[in-house]
Amino acid sequence: MSVIKNYVAQHEQRMLDELFDLLRYPSVSADPKYKADVLKTADFVAKKLIEAGADNVEVCQTAGYPIVYGEKIIDANKPTVLVYGHYDVQPPDPLELWETPPFEPTIRDGKIFARGACDDKGQFYMHVKAFELMMQTDGLPCNIKFMIEGEEEVGSDNLGDFVKQNKNRLKADVILISDTAMISMEHPSLETGLRGLSYLEVEVTGPNRDLHSGVYGGAVANPATILAKMIASLHDENNRIAIPGFYDDVIDLSSAERDALNSAPYDDAEYKADLGVNELWGEKGYSTFERTGTRPTLEVNGIWGGYIGEGAKTVLPSKASAKISMRLVPNQGSAKITKLFTDYFLSIAPATVKVKVTPHHGGEPVVTPTDSIAYKAAQQAIAESFGKEPIPTRGGGSIPIVALFEAELGIKTVLMGFGLDSDNLHSPNEKYDIANYFKGIETIPLFFKHFADLSK
């Protein structure tokens, strides 16, 4: 039995218990009512980094939630790996759909159910335990730095300033992130790109107060009806985004790239069955992988207005609102898209209502190199750990920090995620397979080994 497997076997239960302790903190960054819990989570992460053997551990204050930093420098001449992760999680709503409480981790058929189990507590904590493992066994082959933030789910608003102010402290040869998914344990994969994000909130105001729909119905514009019409005109009949100029900066993939992408295993019937839908939806002319990985999209994340309680209330609402986000692909710019959306949305607003558009946050799309030493090290680590070469894929999600790092620090990223699309990220009953958790802990040290060897 390898040193790695042996150590994991000996400390399996404790490594699981520690993750459970981390998952019990309701560190929801989007909702101010969890503020105290988010702050406690940062302290917990710092404590665990120290226990694992990190030096100069600091809970770095920002204008928002703190960033936890820690490092272990064994030799200034050895390469340095900067591990990024986030300890904040998505809101647990809708609570009633959780089979077990979101912040009381529960194991069912080999899976850990909890908000953040995979995104990203379960995944970044693998790095903390892999670090401990290396420290306790053969030692670190490279220097390591940790940067675990608490605002990823709300746009990493304060990470940019932190990075600018800590360029020296953050010097590294590669950024290693486990906050993405692979196809399956049988088909390990490495994401080579991520979509950007532009998230906005829109508010349509009609009359200055809620009205009786009988007395005023038919006389004044209903903001819910108007908002519906405006949202309806955001996509055309081919489900392409109708905002003028939206696709201008999109670079079409070569047919070779498209073929490579579509060669990944995909079962349409299985995909539909998992989602419980009879038919899929999306931009005409592109496969499911292409639509989720390589094409920009626009989604309504939330919509509300008028009476949404029990029973019937014959009201003509004063306001209707929606949260809308767009996923961007390489070469699109978040700020530009936010402006294009805003200009278009205001331009289609009828004179019968007032419309307000408020940007929430954004992030730039990225493509990670597949010819770098770091990427090769990841390939070799996965091949050794899974006994299979990883398939390169494009991720549909967004990790704004990746583009930020490249711009500010000039460091490329390797996305070595161990999650699965079926982990219910951002959904009720989020889970992370115990097997994937430990597979990650076993694979990460191999990345460090190969990265050190290839860097020689």
Place this chain on the structure above:
Amino acid sequence: MSVIKNYVAQHEQRMLDELFDLLRYPSVSADPKYKADVLKTADFVAKKLIEAGADNVEVCQTAGYPIVYGEKIIDANKPTVLVYGHYDVQPPDPLELWETPPFEPTIRDGKIFARGACDDKGQFYMHVKAFELMMQTDGLPCNIKFMIEGEEEVGSDNLGDFVKQNKNRLKADVILISDTAMISMEHPSLETGLRGLSYLEVEVTGPNRDLHSGVYGGAVANPATILAKMIASLHDENNRIAIPGFYDDVIDLSSAERDALNSAPYDDAEYKADLGVNELWGEKGYSTFERTGTRPTLEVNGIWGGYIGEGAKTVLPSKASAKISMRLVPNQGSAKITKLFTDYFLSIAPATVKVKVTPHHGGEPVVTPTDSIAYKAAQQAIAESFGKEPIPTRGGGSIPIVALFEAELGIKTVLMGFGLDSDNLHSPNEKYDIANYFKGIETIPLFFKHFADLSK
């Protein structure tokens, strides 16, 4: 000073205090959490009828909330007036917009602010006090019967059965209802028609769970987007309802009727200023009075789906829903319109989602005669009390019971309302002017007097 004015002057404060006691009961029929309060309200109404001098007062149980009955028969040969009202109120949401608590009546510049102040507690209670006044002064000129229900705001579901089972007890020559508005104290009016109602709830289901909008965005239909598209196709470019057959049974008014209706005082600038809008909206080719009084309408009363909390959640929701109601005009049938809506809404549902339509409740439109003794009595009462002939108008609201009464009991209704369109019915800060309350108490006995005289 007349006997009437004299009695009101002597008992003004008590008559106000009693109304305040009534308004303090949060009798919201739409929300089960208020059940105990609704039941207490019925008991309070019964107590007040007894105190005012009614006989055979009974809190009549139904499958839903009880109906309070009371009567005073002075002479079987005299005509009988059946007074209808409702003690239930609309939900107070959105609570944060109330300047003072909805169930703690507060007086500001001569107005009583409270949920139900006008609709309908303040208005039906005028009849209880007018009844007391007649009993304590010159006596009743006609027999009187009271029927005060507790489910008007949720469709009067159980009133039909009650009426069928109590045809004898409810025998009367006219039904008198104060649950509508007049143009103003300077321009008293009588409503000669009411719109019907068809209220439904729709639910659009996409994927079987909330999804990560990055991982799945662009691959599967977003129910919020689809619902928006479906709602957008309920009106055409002239703001006419696009449901096939919707207007088939609508009888167009004669140009004479339209002229009469449009002769009522109306100030477009004032109307817009009161609502705080730059432009009005509605079916092309009709005036504001026509659109709210004589044309059918379709309004979204509520819409919701996805994440509607603070901040941002990049979720692709599993479901999106809306509450939608249609106001119907004479000769349209609620059941038929409900079916037309349902058929059309299901027909425009794409195969990418599942759509459910659930009818809430409905009511038939009515036109009240203007050549009856009862209508003339109301005209004379208002002319005497206001010193001005009332203007006939068409009301945009719905009181399903009116059509039901006519069908089941063969009795016509007189709509003698003392509210104002600006009373914020169904809205935050509902109010009723103290002056209107007492004007009603003074006018009602005059109706009884003239109705008795004209019936001779």
